[in-house]
Amino acid sequence: MSYDGPIIDCDVHHHWRADEDLIPYLPSRWREYVRGGSVRLAPSAMHYPFPFATNKRLDTFGEDGAPPGSDYRLLREQLLDRINISEAILTFDVGEQASFANPYFANALCRAANDWSIDHWLTGLDERLRGALLVCCQLPDEAAAEIRRIGEHPALSVVLLPDGGLGHPLGHPVYHPVYEAAVEQGLPVAVHFGAAIWGGLAHMSAAGLPMNRLEYYSLLNQAGMHQLSSFITHAVFDRFPGLRVILLETGFTWVPSLFWRLDSAYPQLAREGVSLQRRPSEYLADHVRVSTQPFEPGPRPRDLAELLMAFPAMEHVLCFSSDYPHWDTDEVDYLARHLPADWLPAVFYENARSLLHERTAAAGEPAEA
Numbered sequence: 001m002s003y004d005g006p007i008i009d010c011d012v013h014h015h016w017r018a019d020e021d022l023i024p025y026l027p028s029r030w031r032e033y034v035r036g037g038s039v040r041l042a043p044s045a046m047h048y049p050f051p052f053a054t055n056k057r058l059d060t061f062g063e064d065g066a067p068p069g070s071d072y073r074l075l076r077e078q079l080l081d082r083i084n085i086s087e088a089i090l091t092f093d094v095g096e097q098a099s100f101a102n103p104y105f106a107n108a109l110c111r112a113a114n115d116w117s118i119d120h121w122l123t124g125l126d127e128r129l130r131g132a133l134l135v136c137c138q139l140p141d142e143a144a145a146e147i148r149r150i151g152e153h154p155a156l157s158v159v160l161l162p163d164g165g166l167g168h169p170l171g172h173p174v175y176h177p178v179y180e181a182a183v184e185q186g187l188p189v190a191v192h193f194g195a196a197i198w199g200g201l202a203h204m205s206a207a208g209l210p211m212n213r214l215e216y217y218s219l220l221n222q223a224g225m226h227q228l229s230s231f232i233t234h235a236v237f238d239r240f241p242g243l244r245v246i247l248l249e250t251g252f253t254w255v256p257s258l259f260w261r262l263d264s265a266y267p268q269l270a271r272e273g274v275s276l277q278r279r280p281s282e283y284l285a286d287h288v289r290v291s292t293q294p295f296e297p298g299p300r301p302r303d304l305a306e307l308l309m310a311f312p313a314m315e316h317v318l319c320f321s322s323d324y325p326h327w328d329t330d331e332v333d334y335l336a337r338h339l340p341a342d343w344l345p346a347v348f349y350e351n352a353r354s355l356l357h358e359r360t361a362a363a364g365e366p367a368e369a
Contacts, residue, residue, distance in 0.1 A: 008088075008349055008356070011192070011321035012322060012323075017066050023035070026109070057327050060078065069324075087356070090131050092132065103165075133159045137165050137178055143177070147159055147182055151187055158187060163194070170227050171231045188355050190246045194220065228258070232262060233276075233280070244287055249291060252318060255317065262280035293330055295334070297338040309340060320335065
């Protein structure tokens with residue numbers, strides 16, 4: 001099975017060539033701050049060495065040693081022109097700049113990264129490139145202000161949040177200013193997993209920090225499960241009917257079992273203070289998308305299709321993401337062989353299009369608390 005129709009890639013990682021490239025976009029206070037020490041514009045608390053010293057494909061480094069995702073020519077040749085990409089959403093490295101322990105510095109970095117991305121990637125370079133608006137959710141009011149500052153830019157397609165930052169899952173009311181601003185601008189919210197761990201602001205697994213990269217990589221889905229269940233059980237989609245969310249790089253095979261569990265338990269546990277207007281699983285198709293990366297096909301090709309077809313909402317939820325230039329980038333034909341054939345147009349194009357191109361329909365006032 002193959003697929004040759006149009007493709008929207010929901011998670012493509014771009015980057016500056018050197019940290020010094022971002023410094024001119026910082027206010028003078030923070031330019032002096034970073035130049036006063038070692039210039040490293042990413043948190044340094046990640047504890048897991050990468051195989052071969054990188055988590056990127058070795059062929060994505062530029063000939064001059066430029067980091068993966070920083071060379072437009074390579075990105076065009078290796079991704080945009082090689083498959084039928086109609087849109088690629090640029091999501092920085094993973095947005096770890098939002099996760100510095102100093103929230104004021106993190107907020108300044110997000111603003112600088114957004115302006116750099118607009119100037120260098122989203123202005124006249126390639127009409128297929130779309131951008132993520134990175135925000136620091138440790139300061140929800142500042143994040144909302146940043147969304148309103150540049151949210152009307154026509155090349156910005158999503159608001160990008162790291163997975164946590166305040167010690168609360170993303171359904172907590174403290175984040176409501178972020179969602180109010182996103183809905184006001186008609187932008188979906190993308191949650192990229194792994195970013196908050198870089199700054200030591202969140203655990204991504206139930207038992208604490210993994211002890212090696214194999215463990216870390218295999219447990220990424222736990223954070224996705226918690227964040228999505230938080231959006232549902234805190235009635236965020238009832239509060240903000242126009243809000244749409246896409247989860248990036250947290251897998252997807254866990255979605256059926258989580259929502260079977262939520263639907264089963266909700267009638268008995270619905271008296272805890274949050275009254276949902278619908279069953280938990282009924283929010284999925286209208287409000288939630290989940291990227292295909294990392295892809296988890298199982299030992300037999302039919303296993304994955306059988307699991308997904310047992311939970312029909314998945315046909316409307318899955319969105320393709322290559323995760324370029326990471327080492328586990330997924331090939332289109334590989335995914336197509338493992339998915340139901342009649343789902344392919346939706347997974348590769350239609351589901352993402354409905355998420356990214358309904359700005360007018362998404363706008364509206366939040367519901368009464």
